[in-house]
Amino acid sequence: MDHLSDTLSALADPTRRAILARLARGETTVGELAKPFAMSGPAVTKHLNVLEKAGLIRRGRDAQRRPCRLEADRLKEAAEYLATFRQFWEGSLDRLEDYLQQLQKKD
Amino acid sequence: MTLAAQTVTPAEPEEARSIVIERLIGAPRELVFEAFTTAAHLANWWGPTGFSITTSAFDFRPGGVWRFVMHGPDGRDYQNRQVFDVIEPPARIICHFGSGDDVESASHETRIALEAEGEKTRLTWRVVFVSIAERDRVAREYGAEEGGRQTVGRLADYVASRG
Numbered sequence A: 001m002d003h004l005s006d007t008l009s010a011l012a013d014p015t016r017r018a019i020l021a022r023l024a025r026g027e028t029t030v031g032e033l034a035k036p037f038a039m040s041g042p043a044v045t046k047h048l049n050v051l052e053k054a055g056l057i058r059r060g061r062d063a064q065r066r067p068c069r070l071e072a073d074r075l076k077e078a079a080e081y082l083a084t085f086r087q088f089w090e091g092s093l094d095r096l097e098d099y100l101q102q103l104q105k106k107d
Numbered sequence B: 001m002t003l004a005a006q007t008v009t010p011a012e013p014e015e016a017r018s019i020v021i022e023r024l025i026g027a028p029r030e031l032v033f034e035a036f037t038t039a040a041h042l043a044n045w046w047g048p049t050g051f052s053i054t055t056s057a058f059d060f061r062p063g064g065v066w067r068f069v070m071h072g073p074d075g076r077d078y079q080n081r082q083v084f085d086v087i088e089p090p091a092r093i094i095c096h097f098g099s100g101d102d103v104e105s106a107s108h109e110t111r112i113a114l115e116a117e118g119e120k121t122r123l124t125w126r127v128v129f130v131s132i133a134e135r136d137r138v139a140r141e142y143g144a145e146e147g148g149r150q151t152v153g154r155l156a157d158y159v160a161s162r163g
Helices: A003-011 A014-023 A030-037 A041-053 A072-106 B003-007 B029-034 B039-043 B132-146 B154-162
Strands: A057-059 A068-070 B018-025 B052-058 B065-071 B077-088 B092-098 B108-117 B120-129
Touching: A003 A014, A003 A041, A003 A072, A003 B132, A014 A030, A014 A041, A014 A057, A014 A068, A030 A041, A041 A057, A072 B018, A072 B029, A072 B120, B029 B108, B029 B120, B039 B052, B039 B065, B120 B132
Parallel strands: none
Antiparallel strands: A057 A068, B018 B120, B052 B065, B065 B077, B077 B092, B092 B108, B108 B120
């Protein structure tokens, strides 16, 4: 898989999205991240590994704390891509609305 | 059996393979439904601005096929074949997408739900792909055409709609 596919797969999980939302407020440790999820440290670490592989986060070298930080560039790239994708159906619905307006004016 | 039922894999929950768009449309439900029921209606709105379609077969009943070519703004043509699975006027349409030939190559299922809200209609357009990989492939093929780049702010909508 290319890196965009990795990123999109990583974003498909609600726990990982919640982790990213937390990291959007600032860098923190694995222990802090685990707290709201009723999840073991290793389980959270597994999610963090996926996010790191996808380039969405970076972890510090400090072996004790391993602070996690959001990598905003990769997230932005994925967001732009997904927005373009949605645009296809959004565009159809824009036209459907216009068309229905025309039909109603005729009545 | 619906497409989704055939293709669920534990590794990829349906929400992860879906795109959901919801809109309140200023027209009564019967009229919104009607816009899906004939090739003449669909030619007026299917596809974003710049796209047009040429329909060669249209059979609006469960099991019926809608075969058409979509012409992109850059001159590219896309063969389309939609098979209607469920038709419940004026509330629900489910169809699945296959490629232009008759070989069954399921890609995604489209579920359209219409709910009346007074004189208006709540439309939910849900596209469920067979896999995340297939979603990404279709996104590359069709999404890139549109080129309508949006801001990072829309991630919030996207994530919220699937969360």
